[in-house]
Amino acid sequence: MVEAKCEGSSLRKRVILRCQVLVSIEGFFVNLEQPTAAATPLPGSSGRRLRRGAGTALSFAVTLFLTFIGLLAITFFIGRVIPIDPVLAVVGDRATQAVYDAAKAEMGLDQPLPAQFLNYVGKVLTGDLGRSVSTGRPVIEDLSRFFPATFEMATLGILIGVALGVPLGVTAAARQGSWLDQAIRVVGLLGYSVPAFWLGLVGLAVFYARLRWVGGPGRLDIFYDGLVSPVTGMILIDSLLAGETDIFLNAVTHLVLPASVLGFFSLAYIARMTRSFMLDQLSQEFVITARVKGVPERVVIWRHAFNPIRVPLITVIGLSYAGLLEGSVMIETVFSWPGIGNYLTTALLNADMNAVLGSTLVIGAVFIVINKVSDVLYRLLDPRAR
Amino acid sequence: MSARDWLLADSPASRWQASAGRAYRVAAALMRNPLSVLGGAIILVLLLTALLAPWIAPYSATGQNLSARLLPPSAAHWMGTDELGRDIFSRVIWGSQITLTIVLLVALISAPLGLLVGAVSGYFGGWADRVLMGITDIFLSLPKLILALAFVAALGPGINNAIIAIAITSWPAYARIARAETLTIRNAEYIQAVRLAGGGPIRVIVQHILPLCTSSMIIRVTLDMAGVILTAAGLGFIGLGAQPPLPEWGAMISRGRTFILDQWWVATMPGFAIIIVSLGFCFLGDGLRDVLDPKSEGRS
Numbered sequence: 269m270v271e272a273k274c275e276g277s278s279l280r281k282r283v284i285l286r287c288q289v290l291v292s293i294e295g296f297f298v299n300l301e302q303p304t305a306a307a308t309p310l311p312g313s314s315g316r317r318l319r320r321g322a323g324t325a326l327s328f329a330v331t332l333f334l335t336f337i338g339l340l341a342i343t344f345f346i347g348r349v350i351p352i353d354p355v356l357a358v359v360g361d362r363a364t365q366a367v368y369d370a371a372k373a374e375m376g377l378d379q380p381l382p383a384q385f386l387n388y389v390g391k392v393l394t395g396d397l398g399r400s401v402s403t404g405r406p407v408i409e410d411l412s413r414f415f416p417a418t419f420e421m422a423t424l425g426i427l428i429g430v431a432l433g434v435p436l437g438v439t440a441a442a443r444q445g446s447w448l449d450q451a452i453r454v455v456g457l458l459g460y461s462v463p464a465f466w467l468g469l470v471g472l473a474v475f476y477a478r479l480r481w482v483g484g485p486g487r488l489d490i491f492y493d494g495l496v497s498p499v500t501g502m503i504l505i506d507s508l509l510a511g512e513t514d515i516f517l518n519a520v521t522h523l524v525l526p527a528s529v530l531g532f533f534s535l536a537y538i539a540r541m542t543r544s545f546m547l548d549q550l551s552q553e554f555v556i557t558a559r560v561k562g563v564p565e566r567v568v569i570w571r572h573a574f575n576p577i578r579v580p581l582i583t584v585i586g587l588s589y590a591g592l593l594e595g596s597v598m599i600e601t602v603f604s605w606p607g608i609g610n611y612l613t614t615a616l617l618n619a620d621m622n623a624v625l626g627s628t629l630v631i632g633a634v635f636i637v638i639n640k641v642s643d644v645l646y647r648l649l650d651p652r653a654r
Numbered sequence: 655m656s657a658r659d660w661l662l663a664d665s666p667a668s669r670w671q672a673s674a675g676r677a678y679r680v681a682a683a684l685m686r687n688p689l690s691v692l693g694g695a696i697i698l699v700l701l702l703t704a705l706l707a708p709w710i711a712p713y714s715a716t717g718q719n720l721s722a723r724l725l726p727p728s729a730a731h732w733m734g735t736d737e738l739g740r741d742i743f744s745r746v747i748w749g750s751q752i753t754l755t756i757v758l759l760v761a762l763i764s765a766p767l768g769l770l771v772g773a774v775s776g777y778f779g780g781w782a783d784r785v786l787m788g789i790t791d792i793f794l795s796l797p798k799l800i801l802a803l804a805f806v807a808a809l810g811p812g813i814n815n816a817i818i819a820i821a822i823t824s825w826p827a828y829a830r831i832a833r834a835e836t837l838t839i840r841n842a843e844y845i846q847a848v849r850l851a852g853g854g855p856i857r858v859i860v861q862h863i864l865p866l867c868t869s870s871m872i873i874r875v876t877l878d879m880a881g882v883i884l885t886a887a888g889l890g891f892i893g894l895g896a897q898p899p900l901p902e903w904g905a906m907i908s909r910g911r912t913f914i915l916d917q918w919w920v921a922t923m924p925g926f927a928i929i930i931v932s933l934g935f936c937f938l939g940d941g942l943r944d945v946l947d948p949k950s951e952g953r954s
Contacts, residue, residue: 331791338792342801346808461880461932465891466907466925469914473922477915594797598888602911612800613892616807628804635797 324647332640337389339632343625344388348377392629398622402615407626410611415630416501417487418600418607422592424527429534429592430585436535437542441550442569452539459536464595468529468602475525483522485604492518526603533595534588541584545577579649586642590635597631683945690941696934703750713741715748715901724917734919736909742920745901746927752902753931756817756886761875763821768828769867773859775829776836787833793826802885806894813902816895820885824878831874835867869946877939880932887928903928 355372363371372378376387391397397407440452475481483489487503492515496506504523507516549555550573558568597609604610608627615623662679666672684690703710719739727734733742775786793801805819839845840863848858889895890904898905903924910921 334788335792335795338789339796342792342796343804346804457933457936458929460936461884461929463884463887463891463904463907463925463928465888465904466921466928469907469911469921470925473914473918590797594799597799597803598891601892612803616803617893619807621807624804624807628800631800632796635800636795639795 324644328640328644332636335636335640336633339629339636340389340392341385343629343632344385346628347621347625348381348384348388397626397629400615400623400626401620402618402623407623410623411608411626411630413501414606414608414611416498417503417605418593418596418609420502420504421523421527421599421605421607422530422589422596424523425530425592425596426534426585426589428528428531429538429588432531433535433538434542434581437539438546438569438574440539440543441546442565444547449543452543456536456540456543459533459540463598464529464533465598465602467532468526468599471525471529472602482525483518485602487519487522487606488515489518489522526599526605529599530592530595534592537588537591538581538584542577542581545580546573549573549576579646582649583642583646586638586645590638593631593634593638680945684941687941687944689937690944693934693937693939693941696930697938700750700754700931700934703747704754707747707751711741711744711747713744715745716740716899724913724920726917727919727923733923734917736906736920737913742906742923745906746903746924749901749903749906749924749927750931752813752896752900753883753886753928756813756820757879757882759817760821760824760882760886761879763817764825765828765871765875767821768825768830769832769864769871771825772829772832772834773836773863773867776833777840777855777859777863783833786829790826790829793823794830798823798881799885799888802889803892803894806889811894811897813896813900816886816889819889820882824882827878828871828874831870832864832867835870836863839863839866873939873943873946876935876942879935879939883928883932883935 355368355375355377359367359371376384379387395408397411399405400407400410403410436452436455440449443449472484476484486493496503496510496512496515499506499509503519504516507513507519546569550569552573555568555572558572559565563572596605596607597612599605600607600609601613608631612624612627612631614620615627658678660671661675663671663675666675684694717740719735722731722735722739723737725731725735725739731741731743733746735741736745771786771790775783775790801823802816802819805822806815809815809818845858845862848862853862886895887902887904887907890902890906891908893905893908896902896905898909906924907921910917910919910924913920
């Protein structure tokens with residue numbers, strides 16, 4: 269996914285660069301303090317703008333729909349086509365022919381593939397993802413119970429990533445070539461080369477076993493477990509709703525380590541991208557103009573250069589958030605976190621295909637929605653595209 | 655005429671001299687960047703370790719010695735021993751073969767597949783383009799790791815299936831790149847000359863378009879290798895990749911998980927190997943990009 273983005277954005281960047289040269293010359297006279305506001309629309313009437321807006325909405329809906337169908341086709345393919353014989357997997361290889369045929373008909377596998385696929389799509393749309401073999405409950409019910417834990421962890425992770433990654437990236441760009449820039453570059457590369465599960469294990473060994481700074485695996489200490497009735501499923505919110513401050517604090521000590529590990533990975537990516545966006549801006553003429561005019565460096569960096577990159581940053585943060593949902597699969601296994609990733613890995617090891625495909629569908633759908641929404645936000649918020 | 659003059663000749667006399675000269679220039683430019691030299695050295699060490707594993711490794715990778723269980727790192731066991739008394743250093747060395755196999759096979763399956771899909775889609779355009787790129791886009795907008803997990807779950811655990819699953823999820827990025835490159839050169843005059851001379855689409859794509867896509871493909875593949883290593887290790891960690899007693903690094907970390915609180919070395923040591931090798935590919939990829947694709951220099 270990231271690859272597609274990079275490729276798309278390099279093209280987009282080229283367009284942006286070209287626009288900005290124009291804009292910066294214009295901005296020199298018009299409005300020096302707000303370089304983005306000076307970005308007058310390039311030749312184009314309001315009718316064209318409207319048509320483009322409608323076109324964007326339509327193409328958004330179409331691609332979203334097609335991508336979902338694609339996701340369904342892939343999970344269908346994995347579930348029905350790849351296993352040599354799904355019926356044998358259910359009835360066992362000693363079943364009589366009659367039992368086998370009955371099971372086959374019951375599973376709808378005697379119909380042609382396209383009919384089976386339509387059937388599958390219909391079932392998924394009505395929320396029927398089958399029954400999990402290992403928990404004995406409908407998959408959709410399991411997922412709705414496990415999802416909030418993952419959501420909580422990924423959200424805290426992205427907050428850490430944005431709060432640290434953006435300032436680090438800006439600083440690195442502002443002091444390009446300094447030791448700080450090099451250090452941030454190394455952190456960025458480590459984000460691509462450290463296995464998440466390994467970092468989690470090392471974190472547990474250091475901060476839990478040695479230093480005793482954080483709580484161990486799980487969401488709460490055992491004696492707090494089950495004291496708060498789930499409302500939202502997110503333990504931080506539920507414990508506050510119940511007014512249980514010590515449970516809240518305990519949950520924080522358990523959450524902080526896995527969220528920081530996730531945060532590290534989003535931090536690495538966000539810092540890298542922020543740095544390259546900032547370098548683009550800092551080489552622009554309006555920045556030179558502002559500096560020549562005597563605007564303090566802090567204002568040049570945080571207003572003149574930073575304001576225009578807020579829009580592409582939204583896309584980056586969205587992508588990184590989606591990536592965290594995926595990365596949490598590994599982290600949750602390490603921290604025995606009762607989230608969707610843990611559910612998925614347990615299902616994988618038990619060959620519980622309904623649960624595997626259900627989790628894949630849900631994670632995939634969230635991933636797609638975040639992706640497409642950040643793409644649309646980019647187009648809506650970018651003043652040049654308006 | 656020295657060898658260097660021959661390599662740097664402005665008007666090479668043969669095709670072979672031209673490509674040798676280009677390789678020399680790229681290598682010389684790479685040597686000027688300390689990080690890419692470091693990356694290259696790491697990859698070289700990985701290659702040598704994998705090739706020479708039987709002679710380098712001080713102990714066997716699978717031989718158990720229950721009287722030497724869970725020993726901390728020492729002069730006899732540089733990285734300590736695991737729960738069955740196996741020397742972790744030797745296992746890491748043997749594991750380099752597995753990592754290298756995975757990386758090479760994934761690259762050999764997914765890069766040509768991506769190249770072909772991208773080149774066909776870019777060259778023919780129209781419906782072929784729309785269908786192929788539609789499929790590519792769908793794959794690109796799905797989470798890679800989850801897809802790989804689901805594929806392995808259906809195919810059954812094991813190192814071969816892990817390789818297939820990773821390759822299935824990594825070709826779309828290459829298809830995108832190959833398509834973009836093909837679009838820029840498809841209407842070039844020399845392509846039209848080949849067509850006028852009667853060259854069919856297969857000949858044009860294979861002989862005249864694909865060679866021009868390779869440099870951006872090499873950059874991309876090198877940069878992606880770190881991700882492939884991490885995914886393979888992740889599959890091994892979950893228990894879906896290489897199966898015991900194979901000394902795969904991710905699977906080794908997974909075994910060491912139980913002892914992480916008291917015998918930290920069992921899980922941490924293979925992790926260092928993963929980090930160093932992945933960093934090596936990142937460094938080399940960054941360096942290659944700066945040399946082969948100067949447009950994007952300093953972007954990251």
